[in-house]
Amino acid sequence: MNSYVKENCRLLSSLELPECDGPKLKAFPDRGSPITWIEPINPRSDQSLSGGQGYVFKVEINSKIYALKVFKFFKPSTYRGSLGPIRGRNVTDRELEFHTDPFYAECRAYAQIKAQREIQGLKRKYIAECYGFLALTKADERVLEEYGVDLWCDFPSNDPYRNRAEGSPVRALVKEYIEEDFDIDEGTLKHMMSGIKWMNRKNILVNDIHPGNFKGPYLLDLGSSWTKPHCLWENMSRRKMRVILQEDIRTFEEMTDDMGLGRRRSPRLPYRRESWAGAEKYH
Structure with a gap:
């Protein structure tokens, strides 16, 4: 086991993650308990079990049902090109x-x-709800293999990062399993919009608004989100920041239009200094 894999093992055994400035999620309290794998959950009817950022399963842990999101491996330098030369060095x-x-x-x-x-x-x-993170056991990894899950499918076998990181623990989040269906009515749309605005005010940009990311009024996935502090924001112009701060609402309105549920659109949101406190310093 090389030093990089050892470091990833250490991280996944931590009590909270990630080890950087800003908010940290606690480990799942029962992360040492065995997982009973029930079935894959496929929120998007037009996709097979091919995964985007990961794969979601209905599981049972200590007699409770959860949705377990298992993440693909991710190359740390993926967004290096989005950083300017100074930030890129730092x-x-x-x-x-x-x-x-x-x-x-x-x-x-x-x-x-x-x-x-x-x-x-x-x-x-x-x-x-999200109840915490955990690392899968080797037995769990074998279950994933039986389902045909390949967490390295985005990397060729000769990729240098894959060669360095393969053998690292498989990461997962334990989430609330929402079984019931919901009617999408005016009240549901208001709830969804309120949630997006609330998260934006709390310095979270969702970055992934589409019908498959909702179960009724509840957002299911935040894998594309940006939460302050965030290194990419530190490299953006004020003009670009103003556009980004409006993106979740604009995309939600487009989504409801595409679903045939759209109403008269709200005016384009103004840039508000009291929202996303401190955003003006990221320029």
């Missing part, structure tokens, strides 16, 4: 990984949501 691959790897992106977003809900005493829920 940001380490590990920091870039903690901010942009879908696994760590979800850890940070869910931790921010939990913290902000507790601060506000907020009871209303906008997103399926």
